[in-house]
Amino acid sequence: MIEFTIDGKKVKATEGEFILPVALREGFDIPTLCHHEALGSDGRCRICVVEVKRGSRKRIVTSCLYPVADGIEVSTNAPDVMLVRKSVLELLYARCPEAEVLGHLAKKYGVENVRYSKDHDKGKCILCNICIRACAEIVGVSALGFSGKGMSKKVTTPFDEPSDTCIACGACVVACPTGHIFMKDDKGVRTIWKKKFPLAQCPECSRFHAPVEQLQYISKVTNVPLETLMVCQDCR
Ligand code: SF4
Numbered sequence: 033m034i035e036f037t038i039d040g041k042k043v044k045a046t047e048g049e050f051i052l053p054v055a056l057r058e059g060f061d062i063p064t065l066c067h068h069e070a071l072g073s074d075g076r077c078r079i080c081v082v083e084v085k086r087g088s089r090k091r092i093v094t095s096c097l098y099p100v101a102d103g104i105e106v107s108t109n110a111p112d113v114m115l116v117r118k119s120v121l122e123l124l125y126a127r128c129p130e131a132e133v134l135g136h137l138a139k140k141y142g143v144e145n146v147r148y149s150k151d152h153d154k155g156k157c158i159l160c161n162i163c164i165r166a167c168a169e170i171v172g173v174s175a176l177g178f179s180g181k182g183m184s185k186k187v188t189t190p191f192d193e194p195s196d197t198c199i200a201c202g203a204c205v206v207a208c209p210t211g212h213i214f215m216k217d218d219k220g221v222r223t224i225w226k227k228k229f230p231l232a233q234c235p236e237c238s239r240f241h242a243p244v245e246q247l248q249y250i251s252k253v254t255n256v257p258l259e260t261l262m263v264c265q266d267c268r
């Protein structure tokens with residue numbers, strides 16, 4: 033068992049844990065954007081920074097990827113922490129001024145004037161990588177990836193074309209912290225990642241309930257007959 037302090041409070045953790053989950057468990061308020069319960073963290077957004085003091089040495093670290101250690105003193109709100117967090121938020125907000133979550137965080141952490149010119153061509157995407165990881169690690173189809181470099185880097189399907197592997201499950205939409213990904217169900221068709229997918233119509237209640245390609249995929253990996261899956265969950 034590891035013992036250390038967060039904002040002066042003694043806390044316990046197990047070896048190998050990172051600071052962030054311990055702090056959240058103990059009720060501390062640390063903002064995150066690229067941390068996902070099922071996927072862990074990727075260290076991309078940098079707003080989860082905290083100060084770690086070891087002996088006389090202090091460092092600003094990303095709490096989601098910094099392992100706990102005996103005797104460290106963690107501060108979630110030291111002046112340097114707030115300064116770094118504010119600077120990171122200012123950059124993210126300049127990149128995605130339409131992202132409501134960034135607007136809320138910017139306000140909460142006192143970003144009043146954004147010193148950088150605002151982008152209006154990035155949508156709400158902060159390149160956090162959660163959608164790509166959710167698609168690969170939770171769903172298991174790897175339909176998404178990054179393309180381009182620098183300012184033109186973006187999340188997309190291979191060659192920016194409608195994907196053959198995407199099953200339109202919408203896991204990326206649910207996981208995205210900023211609401212960047214467009215998905216729409218209309219008249220039995222789901223549109224996502226520039227492709228239209230037919231929705232299965234329940235033979236019992238006639239409700240459109242899930243993309244046919246998603247049901248085919250589930251049937252393939254679980255061996256549940258497709259006819260069973262075509263019936264919606266309410267009617268099963
Ligand atoms: S689309 Fe959403 S989840 Fe994917 S990288 Fe951009 S912000 Fe993150």
Ligand code: FES
Binds near residue numbers: 063066073074075078
């Ligand atoms: S939550 Fe730690 S870097 Fe994003």
